[in-house]
Amino acid sequence: DVKVTQSSRYLVKRTGEKVFLECVQDMDHENMFWYRQDPGLGLRLIYFSYDVKMKEKGDIPEGYSVSREKKERFSLILESASTNQTSMYLCASTSGGVGYTFGSGTRLTVV
Amino acid sequence: TQLLEQSPQFLSIQEGENLTVYCNSSSVFSSLQWYRQEPGEGPVLLVTVVTGGEVKKLKRLTFQFGDARKDSSLHITAAQPGDTGLYLCAGPFYNNNDMRFGAGTRLTVKP
Numbered sequence: 536d537v538k539v540t541q542s543s544r545y546l547v548k549r550t551g552e553k554v555f556l557e558c559v560q561d562m563d564h565e566n567m568f569w570y571r572q573d574p575g576l577g578l579r580l581i582y583f584s585y586d587v588k589m590k591e592k593g594d595i596p597e598g599y600s601v602s603r604e605k606k607e608r609f610s611l612i613l614e615s616a617s618t619n620q621t622s623m624y625l626c627a628s629t630s631g632g633v634g635y636t637f638g639s640g641t642r643l644t645v646v
Numbered sequence: 647t648q649l650l651e652q653s654p655q656f657l658s659i660q661e662g663e664n665l666t667v668y669c670n671s672s673s674v675f676s677s678l679q680w681y682r683q684e685p686g687e688g689p690v691l692l693v694t695v696v697t698g699g700e701v702k703k704l705k706r707l708t709f710q711f712g713d714a715r716k717d718s719s720l721h722i723t724a725a726q727p728g729d730t731g732l733y734l735c736a737g738p739f740y741n742n743n744d745m746r747f748g749a750g751t752r753l754t755v756k757p
Contacts, residue, residue, distance in 0.1 A: 539688070570747075575655070577734065577749035578689075594746075625688050634679050635736075635745065637688025 538562075541626050541638035548645050554613040556641050558626030564636075566629045567609035569593075569601065571622040572640070578625065584609055616645045649673065650735055650748035658754040662724055667751040669735030670717045676738060678718045679745070680709055683732040725755045 542557035560567065566585055570578040570593075580593030582601040590601050598620060602610045609628075613620055621644050627635040651670045659665055669678065677696040681689035693702050695711035695718060702709045706729075708721040722729055732752050736745040 544686075568745075575749055577652075578736075578747040580744075580746065583744065627688070634681075634691030634694055635689075637690070639686070639688050 539626055539628055539636050539638040541624075541641050543641050544639065546641060546643045548613075548616050548643065550617060550645055552613075552616045552645075554616050554643070554645075556611040556613075556624055556626075556643070558609045558611070558628075558638055559607055560609075560628040560636070561607065562628060562630070562636065563606065564628035564630045565606070566631060567603065568627045568629075568635070569599075569609065569611045570625045570627065571595070571620075572625055573622050581611065613643075616643075618645050621645045649739070649746045650737060652733075652735060652748035652751050654751060655749065656752050656754075658756065659725055661726055661755055661757050663755075664721070664723050665725055665753070666719055666721045667733055667753070668717065668719050669748055671737065672716065673737075674715050676715070678711060678715075679736045680718070680720055681734040681736065681747075683734060683750070684730075689732075689734055722753075725753075727755045727757050729753060730755050 539560045568583040569581045584603045600612045624641045626638045653668050679694045680692045683689040693709045698715045699713045700711045706723045710719050732750045734750045736747045739746045
């Protein structure tokens with residue numbers, strides 16, 4: 536069964552900390568995405584990547600960066616966590632032309 | 647402003663009832679996807695519609711893509727408690743890989 540695995544289901548971090556969210560897929564997909572999900576706002580695209588070492592800004596990239604050193608791994612980095620980054624973070628991948636496969640999400644709380 | 651507007655935002659019905667939820671946009675999409683998300687999990691793809699006027703059936707779920715490819719609907723017949731979840735529609739933005747999501751319809755089916 537194909538899988539997208541996010542390293543943590545729940546995280547609690549302090550304001551100002553640097554936070555790493557990891558995502559690994561085992562489907563050899565070229566395309567990977569990071570979204571955040573907030574009530575009433577749906578899923579908002581933060582960053583995406585079409586290939587190793589490539590990255591593109593989504594709709595809300597401010598305060599975030601990403602890294603894709605290997606095809607199967609896409610990391611989201613919060614450079615200095617703030618309380619308004621408390622959210623559910625979802626990673627997804629696709630080979631193109633078909634639907635996304637999502638991970639189970641990481642619920643991040645910044646205190 | 648959401649690129650994709652979903653309505654209603656919340657829907658609570660009794661088991662056995664029928665329902666329809668909507669996904670609307672002022673933009674034309676080459677395709678639209680529907681996902682269902684259960685609590686604590688990532689969204690799971692239900693269907694992709696690609697042709698204006700297309701109707702797809704998935705057991706008790708019927709999906710329709712509008713003739714102008716600006717809207718879509720999901721109709722559930724004889725809803726069951728297992729249908730409970732957040733239903734999301736999504737459409738490609740710049741290309742077929744770069745999806746934007748609506749805020750979703752949260753459906754509760756009571757036994």
